[in-house]
Amino acid sequence: MPVDAQAAIDMLKELRALTSDENGAQRLAWSPVWLKARAWFQSRLRELPVEHHLDAAGNSWTTLAGASPKALILGSHLDSVPNGGWLDGCLGVIAAYAVLRRIADEYESKPPITVRLVDWADEEGARFGRSLFGSSAFAGTQSIEQDRSRTDAGGTRLEDAVATCDVSIDAIGDAGVERKNAAAYLELHIEQGSVLEKMGLPLAAVLGTKGVERHAITFHGQEAHSGSTPMTARRDALAAAAKLALEIRTIAKRHPDAVCTMGSLKTFPGIVTAVVGRCEAALDQRDLDAGVLAEMYDEAQQKSIQFAAEEGCTVEWSRIWNIAPEPFHPQLIELCEGAIRETIGRSHRMPSGPLHDAAEVSRAGIPTVMMFVQSLKGISHNKIEDTSEEHLKLAIEAFDKLASKTMAWIQAS
C-alpha cells in the first residue's frame, strides 16, 4: 500500500494558500495565523483513528496507538519565520501525516507499534530569539529563567505571548512526559542549502547537526589621520581583521564539512579620513565533530593573536553562543540511506548546518535521524524557497520507506 505523496503535496499547497500573503508564509509561532494553520491541520486529523493533545510546551501530539506502546515519532514544525517559505517545517509535518495515514490504512488502525506525529511549538524562535522552544522542553533542555523575560520587537514578553496559547512558562518542562516509550524519531526537512542541488541529488541522509562556536572578536589598533600617518606607522585594526576574515576560510577548508563565517565586521570611527582604530567582527564556526570544532576555534584564536601582533594591535574574544554537535543514530542513518537508495538508486550522507528540533530529540537520548530533500538555489526563510514537485514526491516516498524500516527496527530491538 503506497503513501499518497500527491495528496501530501496538495495539502502543502492548501496550507500555503491559507497562511501566506504576497510576502510569503506568515505562520509566526503564537500568532493567529499559526493557530489557524494548527486548527486546519487538526481538522484533517478527524479523518484518522488517532488521539490528539497539546503538551505543556504547546507541542501538538497525534497518536495512532499500536499493539506495543513503544513509539515511533515522526515530526517537524508548522511555524515559520515572517515572510517565510512554504516548505520549511511544514513539509516534515505533512509528510508525517501522509505516512501516518498510510500506516493506519495498512494495519487497519492497529499497527504493531505505536506511531506518533509531533508538530513542535516555535522551532524558529523568530519572534523572541529562542529557537527550538517546544522540542527543548520535550528534551528537558529548556531554559525558562533566561527565556521568560525575552521580549519581541513590540515589547511583549515571551511569557505573556505563550500564555495566550494556554502555555504556562513555568510548566513547560512537563512536556518531558511525552518522552515515555519514545523509541525513535524521524524528521524530513528541506536542506536549506545548495549542496544537493550542486551534486544533482534529490535526497540525503543527515549525519547530525553541526556544533556551533559563535564569538565576537574585537581588534584594538590606533585611530590616526589618513593623510598624515605613514603606512609604516599605522596600527590598523581593519588590517588585522581582514587577515582573519581570509584565514578562517583556510581553517575551515582543512575539514570536509566544516564552515567558518565572518558575517559582520564593523569599523570605528568608520570614516574615510581615519585609519581604523577598532574593528569588531562576528565569527561563526560549525562542524559535526566536536574535536574539529574545538580545533578550528583554537586555530582562529591563535591566528587572531598573530595578526594582531603583526599589525601592532591587540585582540579580545568573547563568546556569543555555542552548542555541541549532535550526531544522529548510526543505525537509523543506515536505514535512511537504505530508504533513499531503494527510492532513487543511490544515496548521500551530509551533516546539517542549521539546527533542527531533531537535535533536541537526539540530545534526549532518543534514536534520531533526519532526511533532507534538495532546496532550489539553496534559499530558505524567504518566499522564493522551493523544491521541485518531483523531488517532494521522492522525498515523501523515501521517508515512508524509512518509517517502515524504523518500525521493523524498533520491533526487533
Added chain:
Amino acid sequence: MPVDAQAAIDMLKELRALTSDENGAQRLAWSPVWLKARAWFQSRLRELPVEHHLDAAGNSWTTLAGASPKALILGSHLDSVPNGGWLDGCLGVIAAYAVLRRIADEYESKPPITVRLVDWADEEGARFGRSLFGSSAFAGTQSIEQDRSRTDAGGTRLEDAVATCDVSIDAIGDAGVERKNAAAYLELHIEQGSVLEKMGLPLAAVLGTKGVERHAITFHGQEAHSGSTPMTARRDALAAAAKLALEIRTIAKRHPDAVCTMGSLKTFPGIVTAVVGRCEAALDQRDLDAGVLAEMYDEAQQKSIQFAAEEGCTVEWSRIWNIAPEPFHPQLIELCEGAIRETIGRSHRMPSGPLHDAAEVSRAGIPTVMMFVQSLKGISHNKIEDTSEEHLKLAIEAFDKLASKTMAWIQAS
C-alpha cells in the same frame, strides 16, 4: 633684532585660556567663540602700525605697508574643530604676528616690501563640511552653488551662518582682489602626524599637499546561510573586500610618501548567521605626485576587479571626492630648508597629507611654502594635541628666518 618667540607662545596660551573649555578648543568658524578669538587678535594689532580689514569671504587681513607694494603674505587660521587643539591654525597666525612685529620694529614701520598677515575664514569646514572656505574664495576656486545650501547638524544653512558674520555668499569671489601684488605666501603649521617625532626632528620644509582620490567601493556577492552553505559554494563579499583592504597597503608601499587607507567597511546583512552578500568600503589614496596617485587608483581598481572575480562577486566604484596634488614653489622650499638648517643644523623635506589653506594660495599661482613643526604623538583635532615649547620656539625662529629670506627673494625678483 630677534623675533620674540616666547611672547608668541604666551599669546597662544592666552588664546587657549580664552577660547577652550574642558573638552578643548571651541573656535568653530562663524561661532561666537571664533568671533571672540578674532576680536582678541585684533585688539593685539593696535600695538602695530598696520591697516586691518575683512575681505568679502570673511578672511582677516592685516597689512604693514612697505616701500614696494609687492607683498609677502604670512598666514593660517584661528578657527578650530569642536573639541580641538591649541595649535592647529593658531600657531601659524600667532607666529605670523610675531614676525610682522619683528619686521615692523626692525624697519621702523617701513619695510622695503609690504608684509601682510591673513587669518583665513573657516579652514576646517567642521560645521558645514566645506574646508578651505576663505582661502578658496581668495584663490578663485570657490564653489558657491554647491555650498550655499549646505546645512549644519541643526539644519542651519551655510549661506545663513556666514551672513551672521556679514559675509554674503554670492560675493565671496570678491576676496580675489586680495591677490593683487601677492608675491609669496608662507605658513607655519603643526605636522598633525608622527613622522617628525619618529625621526627625532623638530622641523621640516613642506613639499606640497598631497592629491586625494576618495572612492566608495561596493562588492556584491550572495547572502547565504552560515550553517548550510559549503565554503566552496560561497560568494563572500567580505572576502573580496578583505583582500583589497590588505592589497592597498602593498600598493601604497611602492611609493615613498604615498598613503592608502580603508577607513570604513560595512557588511550587509551584517549578521553572524549569514555570509556577507554586500560589502561597502571607503578608500582614501594620497600622494604628492599626480602620476603616482593615478597609478595607485588604477592599481586598486584592477585588483578589486581581480578579487571580485576570485570570490564570484562583482564590484562597483564611485568617486566620493578628489583633489589634485599641489606642489609648493621649488625656490621657496629651498629657502625654507635653509632657514631650518640655520636654526637647528639639519633639515628635512616632506609632503603634507592633510590639506591646508596654503594649497589654495599655491593653486592661485602665488609662490608658496609651508613649514611643519613636530606634533607630539602625531595627534591633532583633539584637546591633547601638543608640541614641546622648545620646538615651538625653534619653529617661530626658523619661520622668522624664512620670512627674511623670502623678503630678500621678492626684492631680488
